[in-house]
Amino acid sequence: MVNAGISVSAAVSFMENEACESENLGFTRKDAYDHMSRLKKHTKVENGDVTVLIKYFINTANKENYFYWNVQLDDDDRNVMFDLAFMSDETESSFEWLFTAFLDSMNEKQPQAIFSDQCQAIMNAIETVFPHSHHRLYEFEATWKYMxxxxxxxxxxxxxxxxxxxxxxxxxxxxxRFSAGLLATSRSETTNMTGM
Structure with a gap:
């Protein structure tokens, strides 16, 4: 908001109003001023492609209800981008490229679990690039929504x-998770505990 020309005070007031109370924000007005002060001291964030990208995200978030973005600065007040991809198509080869780039950024450490929908291109690419990861589908969500x-x-x-x-x-x-085959019961006073 500030990069769009809105004052820190006005931006915080808007967020307090949206959150219903200032306590719901998770930061104080002083935190916002301190953060902006740190940003202004760091010229790498103020100049170049990063600023253009941040402004684009701010403008898109203001226009699109379902667009979310976030940024965190390190101890040296630098932006670190992690796992962001713009894809021109959703082919198997594009997903293989994306997952390979992820592996490269993680020093070849595969994720333990991956959740996806039933897109065959994604499933094939996961099997190729992440053969040791546990791939799970969003079956519950799809079935629940259907019902x-x-x-x-x-x-x-x-x-x-x-x-x-x-x-x-x-x-x-x-x-x-280990449960010894126990399932939930309809009796609220009964609790099954495993792994103790």
Whole structure:
């Protein structure tokens, strides 16, 4: 916001209003001024391609509701970009390039788990580039959405509550954890504990 010409005070006031209370922001007005002061001292952030990219992200975030970006400075107040890719297509070779670039940035350390949709190009590229990673599909989310949409259950109170607790009962979220075959029970006073 500040790079778009909005004062620090006005930007913080806007964010406080959006968060309903200043306590919900996670930083104080002084933190914002200190952060901007550190940014101004570092000419590498103020000049060149990084500034252009940050301004582009700010403008896009202001226009697009579903666009999210974030930036963090290191101890020397420098920007570090991590895992950002602009792809012109979604072919298997493009995903292989993306995943290979990721491996290169991580010193060839493969991720332990990868979640994706059922895009065949992504699945093939994962199998090629990350053969030792555990690849899981977003099956639960797709099935849940299908059920809610098909039976018009958007406002179903109990189902909405269960969805918020899905990681505690849906096996899709616990397949990699030891449970000795125990499943959730409908009796709230019963608790099954494993791995102790």
């Amino acid at each position: 809610i949409d098909t039976y018009n259950l958007d406002d179903h109170r109990w189902l909405n509550g269960m969805y918020r607790l899905r990681e505690k009962w849906a096996t899709a979220f616990s397949s990699g």
